[in-house]
Amino acid sequence: MDENFNLTKECLEKWSQDPQSKNKPAFTFIDDTSSQTWSYEELWNILNVYATNLNKVIKSANSKILIRMPHSAEYAFCFFASILADKIPIPASPELSDQEINFLLKDSTAKEIITTETKHVYDGNYNLISPERLNQSISKNELYSSKATANEPAFMVYTSGTTSKPKGVLHAHRTILGRKLMKEGWEHYQADDNVLHAGTLNWTFTLGVGLMDVWLAGGHAHLYNGSKEPNKWVEMIEQYHISIFVAVPTIYRQILKYVEISKKSLSSLRYGLCSGEPLPKEVLKEWQLKVGTNLYEALGMTELSTYISTHKNIEIKAGSPGKPQPGRKIVILPEENGTTPLQVNEVGLLASHKSDHGLMLGYWKRPEEEKEVFRGDWFIGGDTASIDEDGYIWFHGRSDEIIKSFGYRVSPVEVEAALDALDNVNESAVFGIQASENKTLIYAVVVLDNESHFLEEKIKNTLAKTLAKYKMPHAIYPISKIPRTRNGKIKRSQLKKEYGSKTDK
Structure with a gap:
């Protein structure tokens, strides 16, 4: 890959x-x-102007x-023009403090x-x-012409730092080749699609799925900055004739809960895409019933973007993010060591195999x-x-978040799914707290529709019908809001600190 790319x-x-x-319209x-629209020609011209002027300021x-x-x-102009230059x-979040920005610098x-x-x-x-x-x-004779090659660095994003200080993930220009596998394996974007992404531009989910992939297909990308009331998303889907909506599952859950929707009100929508957190089975089922379209889930990471997904040409298995996208080499390896699947x-x-073009x-x-x-030829x-007999992946959580309690390994994602399915529970977070040298207890916090109706024993009794005894939370606390990173990931380390003193309960 030595040629210009x-x-x-x-x-x-x-x-x-x-x-x-x-x-x-691009x-x-x-x-x-208000809103403003740029055609493909207008957008390309803007990026060339930005890139040329940027090279006047920064020569190297x-x-x-x-x-x-x-x-x-x-x-968006500055991000893509910088790559063109x-x-x-x-890309940094505007919400970062000066201290956080100074660390990145x-x-x-x-x-x-x-x-x-x-x-x-x-x-x-x-x-x-x-x-x-x-x-x-x-002037035209000033236009900068990129000299980059596919394996040279294109951009760097910092991970959210839920367990350690943020680290820079460096991606090459070739990452766009890896993204092309998402078209047939997840998104199925077409040139006549109007795509609305609910995320912000400091997130690779938005930059990639909301812009890069839409433009690769010749589609029309839409982004929004304003009130985040659930009804606003429905209004924009209707007003801009959105054919594909992209958001984290939480937004779909909020729409279902707070907005009166029907198949008629969202008639332009072909389907929705979601990633960033597991899609609850109940949300998928209710969306299918009320809207009449599917939600196609994907599993990804900053280092590789989305690579496991469901799509319109395969059966959806509720609770699974889907299958490895065609063209990707994906296996399940032992946790401790070894390269035998x-x-x-x-x-x-x-x-994922290290030959993947989308890998950092x-x-x-x-x-x-x-x-x-x-590990060998594999990125972990x-x-x-786990992977089932039909090739579907079943997500069990982050390895550094798995709770080891009384000799058992418990996935917080599984317990959260059981909690979220309960009446009066809007969302939940599960984490482990080490009560003593040899004892780790499972804790949960829940955001309730009505906190005055909180009865811990009632929740536990209901959970006991669907969860094994060793997966049961030792204690459950009501909370007004789940602490999350700017990208929507649960801050379990923060919850451990806040509730660590309550292990005597």
Whole structure:
């Protein structure tokens, strides 16, 4: 892969130059009061202007640039233009504190920040670049032409750091080739699709599934920044004739709970896609009943994106995120060591072959951690799972979150699914707390529809009908909100700290 290859060019260039496609809408950004749309030709021209001006400011290739901006169209322009300019953008959440941003800057060695604000305090001298500076007019003979190759770095994203400090995950331009497997294995995007993604641009789920993959198919991508009331998603699906909606399962659950919906009200919707957390069986069933369309789930990770999924051409098995996407080599390996795949229904570590184009180049400046996730020719991201006789993957949780209690191994995901199925329980989180040197207890917190109706013993008695005794929570506490990372993952370590003092219950 030594020939010229650029991720942004692969997504957009051919559509922008095709007479049949260049005037088609490529991107719409919506807020609470208005929206703006760009065609493929307009979007491509904007990115070329941004990329050319960026190279006037930063001469050297592969320079790292932190993007710190509100969720906006300009955020997307800056990210994809940086890649087109052979730089390495680092998308950051606008909600990060100055302390968190300073860690990313120091760890990544980035010297430039694309930002719309100057009020923040940085520990060092950094070149602050505004989107306006990148949008200055240029002449045609100034246009920058990418010199990147497929295996060179394209962008870097930081993991959410639920168990340790965030680490940079470096992806190559070739990652877009790995993403092409998602079209037939999950998304099935078409050129006439209107796709609405509910996420924000600091998340690879949004950048990838919400933009890259839509543009690869020649479709029309929609993003939104505004009120997150559940009814707003339904209004936009209807107003913009959305054919595919993409969100975490929590958003689908909120829509079902708080909005009156019907097959007629969401008639433009072909189906929904979801990832980021397990899809509860009850949510899938209710959505199918009320809306008349399917929800296709996928399992992924920052290092590889989504690679296990359901889609319209296979049967959905409720509770399973699906099968390995065609073209990917996926096995279940023993947890301790070895490269011999486990048998059907045996629980081990989910592993992907290192030849996958979508796999990261590596962790930035973390050689020891990088060494831990490779075993022979296999990448092991830390998810525990099993594979059934039909080839479906069953997710058992993160290996570092599995609760080892009284000699048993308990998946918090399984217990959460049982809790979430109960009346009056909106959502739950399960975690283990070490009560003594040889004793770990299972704890749960639940968000209730009506907290005044909380009866711990009643919940336990109902759970006992579906869970083995060793999986039962030792204690259950009501909570107003489950603590989550900005990407929606449960902060189990925070819950362990907060409830650790209650182990005497």
